[in-house]
Every structure is written in structure tokens, then in C-alpha cells.
Amino acid sequence: MCPSEFSSRLTALRRVLADHHLDACLVAGPENRRYLSGFTAREELLTESCGYLLITQSSAWLLTDFRYQEWARQDAPDFQLTIYKNQLGATLAELLRPLSIRRLGFESVYLTYRQYQRLTQEVSETGLELVWLPQEGLVEGLREVKSPQEVTAIRQALTLTEKVLLEVAALLAPGWSERQLAWEIERRIRDGGAEGLAFSPIVAAGLNSARPHHQPGDYQIKVGDPVIIDLGARLHGYCADLTRTFILGPPPDRFKEIYTLVRRAQEAAILGLRAGLDTCTADALGREVIATAGLGEAFGHSLGHGVGLAVHELPSLSPYKEKATTLKAGSVLTVEPGIYLPDWGGVRLENLVLLHHTHAEVLNEIGFYDW
Numbered sequence: 001m002c003p004s005e006f007s008s009r010l011t012a013l014r015r016v017l018a019d020h021h022l023d024a025c026l027v028a029g030p031e032n033r034r035y036l037s038g039f040t041a042r043e044e045l046l047t048e049s050c051g052y053l054l055i056t057q058s059s060a061w062l063l064t065d066f067r068y069q070e071w072a073r074q075d076a077p078d079f080q081l082t083i084y085k086n087q088l089g090a091t092l093a094e095l096l097r098p099l100s101i102r103r104l105g106f107e108s109v110y111l112t113y114r115q116y117q118r119l120t121q122e123v124s125e126t127g128l129e130l131v132w133l134p135q136e137g138l139v140e141g142l143r144e145v146k147s148p149q150e151v152t153a154i155r156q157a158l159t160l161t162e163k164v165l166l167e168v169a170a171l172l173a174p175g176w177s178e179r180q181l182a183w184e185i186e187r188r189i190r191d192g193g194a195e196g197l198a199f200s201p202i203v204a205a206g207l208n209s210a211r212p213h214h215q216p217g218d219y220q221i222k223v224g225d226p227v228i229i230d231l232g233a234r235l236h237g238y239c240a241d242l243t244r245t246f247i248l249g250p251p252p253d254r255f256k257e258i259y260t261l262v263r264r265a266q267e268a269a270i271l272g273l274r275a276g277l278d279t280c281t282a283d284a285l286g287r288e289v290i291a292t293a294g295l296g297e298a299f300g301h302s303l304g305h306g307v308g309l310a311v312h313e314l315p316s317l318s319p320y321k322e323k324a325t326t327l328k329a330g331s332v333l334t335v336e337p338g339i340y341l342p343d344w345g346g347v348r349l350e351n352l353v354l355l356h357h358t359h360a361e362v363l364n365e366i367g368f369y370d371w
Contacts, residue, residue, distance in 0.1 A: 005147065006078060009036055012142050014057050023101040025138060026092070027053035028110040031309035032139035034237060036060075037076040041068055046112060053079070054092065056099055063091060089122020097128055108134035137314070144306060144314045145330035151354060153238035154307065154332055155363055157194070158352055160233045161240040162366045164188040172246055174223055178203040178216035181229070189233045198232030198239035198311040209245070209346040212301055212338060223249040226345040232311055239311040241334050242364070243350035255347075256371055258339050262347045263368055265289035265337040269303060270353060273360035275329035282327060283317045286337045295339055304334040307352060331355045332363070 013036065017025055027033055030042045033053050039062060041050035051064030051072060062079040064072050069083050084091040096104070106116070116132070123130050146154070168184050185201040204214035206225040214228075221227060230243040245262075247255050269286035283303040290299045303317040315325050317333065327333075333355065338348030349368065353360040 002149075005149065006036065006038055009142060010055065010060055013055060013139060016138055016142070017055070017057070017105065020105065020135070020138070021103065022105040022133065022135075023099075023103045024054060024056040024096065025105040025135065026107070026111075027055065027139060028107050028115075029139070031143070031313070032107065032110075035139060035143055035309055037062055037079050039072055039075045039079075040237065041071055041075075047114075049115075052088070054095060056096075056101060059095075059099070061095060063088065087122045089119040090126055092119065093123045093126035093128040093130075096130070097126075102129065103131050103133060105133045105135040105138065107136070107138070109136055140314050143308055145328050146308060146332055146354075147330075150238060150308060151330075151332065153236040154240065154352070157198070157233045157235035157238050157240035158242065158363055159365070160189065160192045160194060160235060161231055161242045162364065164192060164233070165229060165231060165242060165244060166366065168229065169244070169246060172221065172227065172248060174248060175220055177218050177220050178205055178208070178214075179218060181221075182216040185229070185231050189231070192233065194233040194235050195237070196234045198234045198241060201232075202228065202230035202243075204228045204346070207342070207345055210340040210342045210344070212340060212346070212348065221248060224252065226255060226347060228346060228348050230348070230350065237309055239307050239309070241307050241311050241336075241350060241352065243336055243348045244366075244368070245347045245349060247369075251369070251371070254344065258341075258344075258347045259349075259369060260371070261290060261293050261295070262337050262339055262349050265299075266335055266349050266351065269335050269337065270351065270360050270362060273327070273333070273335070273353060273355060275327050275331075275355050275357045277327050278324045279315055279317050279327060280319060280321050280324045283319045286335065287319060290337060290339060298339045298341055299337060300340070301338065304336050304350075307332050307334060327355055329355055329357050333360075335360075 054061040181203045182201045203216040205221045205227045209226045209228045227246045232240040265286040272285040286303045306313040336350035340346035352363040
């Protein structure tokens with residue numbers, strides 16, 4: 001991203017801070033940190049941090065330790081780099097005291113309780129009176145609408161993901177285990193130039209395909225098994241998310257029936273999606289097709305979710321009214337209805353779409369079974 005892109009994001013965040021009556025905010029989430037600064041480091045453990053952003057109306061700091069200082073300096077040259085050695089709270093107090101900051105927002109989703117305890121205690125010991133205000137969605141709300149450059153990155157990640165899926169689908173044969181196929185996916189995504197996987201791939205065969213987030217195991221695929229493959233590459237920081245369901249051998253009538261119903265639900269949702277809809281109404285576009293066929297209880301997850309720097313981000317196409325939000329033009333979403341029957345297996349089909357004011361644009365190139 002160009003420097004002006006990061007500058008405009010900071011300007012937008014500062015408007016949000018003013019709306020929430022916050023003097024500053026502490027950003028801990030890796031995707032939010034990257035979105036605002038360009039700093040690409042990612043945590044591997046919940047108990048460790050690559051760094052924090054401290055944003056006020058006039059300043060923007062990147063706080064990190066010795067391990068990441070050169071990385072941060074290279075990735076985020078427009079941020080004031082501050083290296084802390086032991087007490088991050090004392091460093092925060094030192095930066096905030098001259099600015100008369102009193103109301104500090106922090107990301108309650110990303111700051112653990114232990115980290116919160118330590119920081120508040122360290123700041124208090126300096127004598128600085130600071131009100132810590134937990135926040136959710138300050139940066140995530142900004143990330144919901146993608147710039148043209150972000151959409152391009154997602155398209156590139158999806159192109160690689162689809163290429164790998166087609167390669168792995170060509171390998172499907174009796175005797176392959178779920179775990180072997182999952183490794184083929186990971187290897188080919190990395191060999192294809194991705195910086196990593198958007199998530200651990202799902203390969204679920206036979207009765208395992210009735211488990212939406214099955215972890216690939218030693219089950220060996222047999223003729224007649226439905227096989228759900230869910231995968232995604234991460235490229236230039238941005239994720240793809242793609243699911244197709246396959247069948248080994250001639251498709252039984254039951255598979256055709258379930259597959260066709262899921263495909264109809266997906267088509268209905270994509271046809272009706274547009275900016276301005278609330279997320280509950282959007283979810284119902286696909287859910288009602290499956291429910292009308294008498295299988296509503298077999299579709300137990302949301303219709304879709306946002307995709308960007310994280311593979312699961314805002315908005316969420318959820319049936320729950322208390323979580324409802326309004327869809328925005330520029331959002332990139334999955335549309336992934338599924339039917340899961342414990343005594344038979346499952347089918348899930350997932351496309352990525354870009355929302356416009358009047359319609360949803362499908363970003364995928366590869367298609368589906370057509371009977």
C-alpha cells in the first residue's frame with residue numbers, strides 16, 4: 001500500500017476516536033496493526049506480542065521490542081518507532097503524559113486480561129491518571145470496506161487458491177487420506193508464492209463431511225464419499241476463502257439432490273445481495289431456500305463473512321438480529337451455504353463476492369458440478 005493509503009486510514013480512525021470521545025487508542029490486533037501501519041509481523045502465541053500502535057489525534061507510534069525494531073522500521077517508516085525493554089506501561093505513560101491524554105481506548109478482543117492487568121498497574125505506578133476504555137470494532141469497521149488495491153490483493157490470493165484446488169481435485173482417488181490431501185494443499189499454496197495459509201485447510205470425507213470444521217485425519221477416501229475441501233491462500237497480507245464439495249465415482253441421487261439444493265441457496269443469495277441490506281436479511285436469502293426444502297436444521301452456521309487481512313472479519317451474514325449490521329459497498333464476503341447430515345455427510349459451496357450498491361460481483365473463476 002502507498003503511504004497516502006495509510007495516512008487516509010489514520011485520518012479515518014481519528015474521526016472514529018473523536019466520535020467515541022477517546023483521546024487515544026492502543027491497537028494490539030495484528031491485522032489492525034498492519035492495516036494502519038503496514039507492519040507485517042504476526043504473533044504465533046497469544047501470550048506474546050510483536051508490538052502495539054498508539055494513536056492520538058496528533059501522533060502515531062509503533063511500540064515494539066528489540067526483536068522487531070528493524071522489521072518495524074522498514075515496514076512502517078511513517079510511524080514514530082519506540083523500543084521498550086521491560087515495562088510497556090511505563091513507556092506508554094512517558095509518551096502520553098505530555099499530551100494530557102486521559103481517555104485511552106484499547107482493543108478488548110486482543111489484549112489478554114493478564115496483559116491488561118500488567119499495563120494498567122505499570123501506568124498507575126508512574127502516577128499518570130488514565131481511564132482505560134475497552135473497545136470493539138474501532139479498526140475492524142474501517143477494514144470492512146476494501147480499497148481497489150485491497151480487492152486486487154484478494155483476487156490474486158483467490159487465483160492462487162483456485163489453482164491449487166484444481167490441482168488437488170485432480171489427485172482425488174480412493175486411498176488418499178484427508179491428511180495427505182491437506183498437506184498437498186499447504187505445500188502447493190506455499191510453493192505458489194503465498195506468504196502463508198489463510199487458515200489450516202479442511203479436507204472432510206465421508207461422514208466426516210458432516211462436520212463443518214473437521215480437522216483432516218487418517219480417514220482414507222472411498223468411492224461414493226462426499227469430500228469437502230475448504231482452503232485459502234494469504235498473499236500480500238490478504239486472504240482467500242474457497243470451498244467445493246466433490247464426489248468420488250458416479251454421484252448418487254442423494255448427493256445430486258443435496259448438492260443442487262446448496263447450489264440453489266448460494267445462487268439465490270448472490271442474486272439478492274447488495275449494499276444497504278441488513279445482515280439478517282442477507283443471511284435469509286440463502287437460508288430460506290434450504291429451510292423451505294425441510295433441511296433448515298442441517299444448515300447451522302452463518303451464510304458468510306467478510307474476508308480481507310483476516311479470513312473471518314466484518315461483516316457477518318448471521319441470522320441473529322442482535323448482531324445485525326448494514327452491508328456496505330466495497331465489502332468482500334463469502335457466500336457459503338451448507339447442509340450437514342450426520343448419518344450421510346455434507347455439502348458446502350463457497351464463493352467470494354464483492355458488494356456493489358446494486359449487486360454482488362462474484363470473484364471466482366471456477367464453477368460447480370452441473371447435472
